[in-house]
Amino acid sequence: MVYITRIEHFNAAHKLYNPLWDREKNEAVFGKCANENWHGHNFELHVTLKGEPDEGTGFVYDAKKLSRLIKEHVTEKLDHKNLNVDVPFLTGKICSVENLVIAIWSQLNPHLPETIQLHSLKLFETPRIYVEYYGN
């Protein structure tokens, strides 16, 4: 079994804000991340697939194809966007990096062939903050 990882990136604005709470509570919980006029990040996404290398190609999965799939279904929908406003698959969600990684899994997983297993997503919000998600 071999794990192959493709790294992609996107730049986006967001804010952390729960519409069910008033502004005071949002600021108490989310601090400066609740800034009503947004702030932003350079996000970096690590997509890891696992499988046996194909006998014909030697590939677990063609890394170029994986890059295209991630771009088409994930990064093109997120890059240079406002996550709270511009992204249909995040509507109604609090745009934390945790919720974002779960949503990216749902967005990407259906487009991978059944022979390949999506093992993990690692999403960096900054070089110092990242989350991992294994689909469960």
Add this chain to the structure above:
Amino acid sequence: MNKVAVFRKEHFNAAHRLHNSEWDEATNDKVFGKCNNPHYHGHNYDLIVKVTGVPDKKTGFVMDMKVMSDLIQSEVIEKFDHKNLNEDCLEFKNLNPTAENIAVVIYNILKPKINNELDLQIRLYETERNFVEYPVT
């Protein structure tokens, strides 16, 4: 002369958009592309402040790094971190917040606060792959 350059690295996260209000939307879209998104996008900015001078005879410092760090924090990071550069920062009320202009603004903020005998240079990373320097030496 024995000049030495000292560097302090800091960072801030901010939203912005590139937009010229004197142009119509079509021109803005053509020139600035996806950076013109009216709902903004954002970056993790890395800021490197370079100060060059002769180390002081008594302290051995070109500039006390703690003083430099406090200065950058109070004058730059607190202004720009977790802000919308276009909406929240007066410096960009009439100035497009490109990496180039942000670097010039940061230079102009810090320059009067630093010993006049020291040279100051700003390097600003908008992404790992895009960065600018000011002034050019």
